[in-house]
Amino acid sequence: MITKSHTLSIGIVGLPNAGKSTIFNALTKKSVPAENFPFCTIDKNVGVIQIPDVRLDRMSEFFKAQKVVPSAMTFVDIAGLVKGASQGEGLGNQFLSHIREVDVIMYVLRAFPSTEIVHVYDRVDPVEDFEIVQSELILKDMEVVEKKMVGVGKMARIGKEEAVVESRVLERILEGLSKGVPVIDMEFSEDESDIVHELFLLTSKPRMFVLNCKEGVAQEDLERWESGLKEFVGGKKEYILRVDVKLIGGGEDMEEYKELLGYSPSSVDDVIDIAYKRLNLLTFYTGSEKECNAWTIQRGATVKESAGVIHTDLEKGFITADVVNVDDLLKVGGWSSAKEKGLVKNVGREYVTEDGDYVVILANK
């Protein structure tokens, strides 16, 4: 499944007082004005930031481009969930609908003790906090699936073949959810995955974790929590970030503070980088004196699908594309020498776009 998107969005989820808004503010300090990105809504809980990209910087410098459009990332600060949110306790329900729209869920988990800032459950246990929040999402998904099953079941009983297949998938999802398994951890065939995707279930989204720490938190606690969370991100420790809100934006006393902490806390760029990896994305480029663009697409996408990110018409009318690695292009001094040196490949619709490709698309209008 290819996400055709010039931006991707990350929903910040967690218990109240976990530090979500603090981290959201740090991340979006470098927010771009919303009018640069017509697709984004104006909302104080939504921040759009540009993805730092040295290749795009070099390319726009080379072309002396009049306009530069980097890829963007949207962060959505979703208000705190507590037990019972799926039933609509507090404002829970409303915020669950915000999560539905994001590509990745970033769980912010409180890993700092404090006497002044109350923890809703009066203890520090990020792994359990995650499980509480996730079970609310699971309950919400169960509700959606159950509702869906009613309609699909009817169609299945009158013998609609697609409905029979869908109904089987729904049953399996429900069974998994009722055992506490989020959809992302269930296995589906390719056809089934399409059905699952259409449901936009909350627990089908990839997860990443931010442990909101500060100095004085014991290393062994951090390590224990990380290993507790690891299984939820396919065993990949890189999807768990230790963040210190004081340092996320960088700072002058960084080095001194690192020593105090005993590790290097993550920066805004690290968070973006990991989210990018989590979604299995790559960047490709288009550029000229007029405008230089960085585009985002999932790995595995063909050049024709990539063309669709730029414009749907380019995908529809796709004929062929010329491709060269952007660094190579700049190294040899531009298009004509890249062509002369045989670096430019002419490719068909089945070509799989690579990270760093500079593409020129030929399409029927």
Ligand SMILES: Nc1nc2c(ncn2[C@@H]2O[C@H](COP(=O)(O)OP(=O)(O)O)[C@@H](O)[C@H]2O)c(=O)[nH]1
């Ligand atoms: N000591 C300390 N306080 C923090 C930290 N992160 C957030 N806070 C404070 O905890 C309170 C709740 O944070 P907030 O970001 O609003 O939490 P949210 O409810 O998850 O959005 C605020 O008073 C923050 O200043 C942290 O890492 N250390």
Ligand SMILES: [Mg+2]
């Ligand atoms: Mg908040």
